[in-house]
Amino acid sequence: MTFADTCPDPQAIVPMMPLPEPPAEALLRARLLTMLGAAHRRGVPPSAELSARLTRLEAHLSACAFGRLRADARGLRRLATRLGLSEMARVAASVEDCAKRGDAAALGATVARLGRCGAGALGALRRSG
Structure with a gap:
């Protein structure tokens, strides 16, 4: 008789219990790290990129540079x-x-x-990471 024959199955001793739901901030951070990949590893936090794009959009609006504003809005849409x-x-x-x-x-x-x-998103990003 071996040890495996005498030892009960661990799952028979401890019933399977559901794992607790992870906090929303942890899920958001995991998603960000997965999606950003190389950009995040380069040290560019998503909150900094988002903030810079929003600032540029407002500057383009003030200058009535609609072409540049459109291009930055497209980039911001893709980032979001x-x-x-x-x-x-x-x-x-x-x-x-x-x-x-x-x-x-x-x-x-x-x-x-x-x-x-953007202000709401920046707050969420900064809280999560």
Whole structure:
């Protein structure tokens, strides 16, 4: 008789218990680290990139540089999509559309909304990592 024959199965002794749900911040951080990959390893935190893009958007709006604003909105939309910030990606797409049409009044409103979305996203990113 061997030890394996006399030792009961560990799962028979301790019933399988469900694992607790990880905190939302841990899930967000894991998703960010997975999606950013090389960019994160280079030392560029997502919050810094997001903040820089938002600042550039507001500067382009002040200068009425709609072409540059549209290009930066496209980049911000892609970044937000990679980070899982769907609301921010949707608003960035609206900014891109307003810049394409040259609608200055709508552009001011959507850039302001994007700034509010960005402030919330930056807060979440900084809390998570």
